[in-house]
Amino acid sequence: MSAVDMNMPILIVDDYKTMLRIIRNLLKQLGFNNVDEATDGAAALQKLRDKQYDLVISDWNMEPMSGLQLLKEVRSDNKLKALPFVMITAESKSENVVAAKQAGVTNYIVKPFNAATLKTKLNAVLGAF
Amino acid sequence: MTGEKADASLHDSLDRFLRRHPDLDGRALLNMVEQAVERQSVPAAGADKPLQSQLREDAQDLAEVIRRARADIAALNPEAITEEHLPVAGEELEAIVSATETATHEIMEAAEAIEASLEPCPPEAAESISNAVTQIFEACSFQDITGQRISKVVNALQQVEAKVGNMLATLGGQTGQSPAAQSAPAAQELTDEEREQALMNGPQSVEQAPSQDDIDALFQKLG
Numbered sequence: 001m002s003a004v005d006m007n008m009p010i011l012i013v014d015d016y017k018t019m020l021r022i023i024r025n026l027l028k029q030l031g032f033n034n035v036d037e038a039t040d041g042a043a044a045l046q047k048l049r050d051k052q053y054d055l056v057i058s059d060w061n062m063e064p065m066s067g068l069q070l071l072k073e074v075r076s077d078n079k080l081k082a083l084p085f086v087m088i089t090a091e092s093k094s095e096n097v098v099a100a101k102q103a104g105v106t107n108y109i110v111k112p113f114n115a116a117t118l119k120t121k122l123n124a125v126l127g128a129f
Numbered sequence: 130m131t132g133e134k135a136d137a138s139l140h141d142s143l144d145r146f147l148r149r150h151p152d153l154d155g156r157a158l159l160n161m162v163e164q165a166v167e168r169q170s171v172p173a174a175g176a177d178k179p180l181q182s183q184l185r186e187d188a189q190d191l192a193e194v195i196r197r198a199r200a201d202i203a204a205l206n207p208e209a210i211t212e213e214h215l216p217v218a219g220e221e222l223e224a225i226v227s228a229t230e231t232a233t234h235e236i237m238e239a240a241e242a243i244e245a246s247l248e249p250c251p252p253e254a255a256e257s258i259s260n261a262v263t264q265i266f267e268a269c270s271f272q273d274i275t276g277q278r279i280s281k282v283v284n285a286l287q288q289v290e291a292k293v294g295n296m297l298a299t300l301g302g303q304t305g306q307s308p309a310a311q312s313a314p315a316a317q318e319l320t321d322e323e324r325e326q327a328l329m330n331g332p333q334s335v336e337q338a339p340s341q342d343d344i345d346a347l348f349q350k351l352g
Contacts, residue, residue, distance in 0.1 A: 018233050019273040025241065025266045029259065061277065061329045068325055090277055090332035092339050094347055099328055101351040110344050111332070112270045115263045117341055
């Protein structure tokens, strides 16, 4: 039996509604149904401070607050700093991966991605489910 | 006027000009160069004849290049490029993003409806259909990637607009910079925020983009 709580609250962050919908649907297929959405880093940070989440899946390239800035805010907040944070982004240059890693990202998925990659990375972050 | 006096006069003029215009007006500067070139073209008494002759020819060539560049730019009708062609191209690209977004949502809506009606299906068929629906969702991510690619093209067009605006300001036609040129960052030490901004480049070309395996290897290496 899986030790992962499939009802865990997950926040997905992306400025493209299409991508939010894709990630939500893929998470649903993996069995995660408790998913909230935000369309930029600032809105996401507000949600993270208003409600307890167990996982953040965020895009990088957003205005006014980018995914990297959101990650830094999360890691500098005592209540949020341990939150698993997965970046899903088209930014695939090595300097991006290094910057995200230095900021404390938990895992990094490059777009375009598929359901199998998402499952593998979530298994690595949350444990097998 | 001797060559030395002409140099001193030009130097003084430029000095006064630069004090009056610390932000440098390229067009006015060019006009000044042209005037100086014309002054230099007047034979100076007692000057070294072969050198003076060479300098005069070079100066006349330079003046001719500037005149030709101005004429070429005027013939290109640059105002139409900055006021019509580039903005229209940008609008068309944005319309493409909007249309593909609408179509993608319609496709996903249909896929979600298929997935929602799987319950009565035999398990084997349901799994097969569900896998196909997953592939549809995955394929729909093209819209996000193409949207970002098109945004890069729009940014490139804005850069072209800025360059054309600068060229016009320097060589004639419009004065001042285009809005895109005015918003271009000045060359200076980057702040943290600007450094982070520089990391947002959108998707790389298919040939250049690393795979997820490459990213994983780098991620592991970073510890």
